[in-house]
Amino acid sequence: xxMRLEVVQVPVSDVDRAKSFxxxxxxxxLDHDVEHIPGMRVVQLTPPGSATSxxxxxxxTSMTPGSLEGLQLVVPDIDATQDELVGRGADISDVQxxxxxxxxxxxxxDGNRWVLQGSTxxxxxxxxxx
Numbered sequence: 846x847x848m849r850l851e852v853v854q855v856p857v858s859d860v861d862r863a864k865s866f867x868x869x870x871x872x873x874x875l876d877h878d879v880e881h882i883p884g885m886r887v888v889q890l891t892p893p894g895s896a897t898s899x900x901x902x903x904x905x906t907s908m909t910p911g912s913l914e915g916l917q918l919v920v921p922d923i924d925a926t927q928d929e930l931v932g933r934g935a936d937i938s939d940v941q942x943x944x945x946x947x948x949x950x951x952x953x954x955d956g957n958r959w960v961l962q963g964s965t966x967x968x969x970x971x972x973x974x975x
Contacts, residue, residue: 854899855899855916856909857953857957863888864878864901867890870933872930882904885905888901888902895918913958918960926961927949937951940963
C-alpha cells in the first residue's frame with residue numbers, strides 16, 4: 846500500500862487576501878485558481894520545494910477561518926528562511942532553539958498558525974532514537 850499526503854485545506858475568509866499572503870509574503874507557487882462550479886473556487890499553492898500543497902477557496906470546507914494550527918514547514922536553514930520571509934513582509938517570530946531543533950512561528954491573515962522548523966541536525970536525530 847502507498848499513501849501520499851498531497852493537499853491540505855486551509856480555511857480562510859478572504860481568498861484573494863490569503864492568496865496574496867501565501868504567494869507574495871511566503872513565496873508559495875500558485876498552481877491554479879479555478880472555479881469548477883459556481884460558488885466553489887479552488888486555489889492551490891505549493892511551498893517552494895514541497896511535494897504537498899495547500900488549498901484555499903470557497904465552497905469546500907466547513908472549517909472556521911483561522912482554526913488550523915500546527916502545519917510545519919521544514920527548512921534547511923531556518924535563520925536564512927526567517928530573514929527572507931521577514932524581508933518579504935511576513936511577521937515571523939524570533940527563532941527558538943528547543944534542544945538542538947530550531948523553530949519559528951507565524952500566522953496567516955485569518956490566524957491559521959504555522960511552524961517553521963529547521964532541519965534536525967544528525968546528532969540530535971541520533972540522540973532522539975536512543
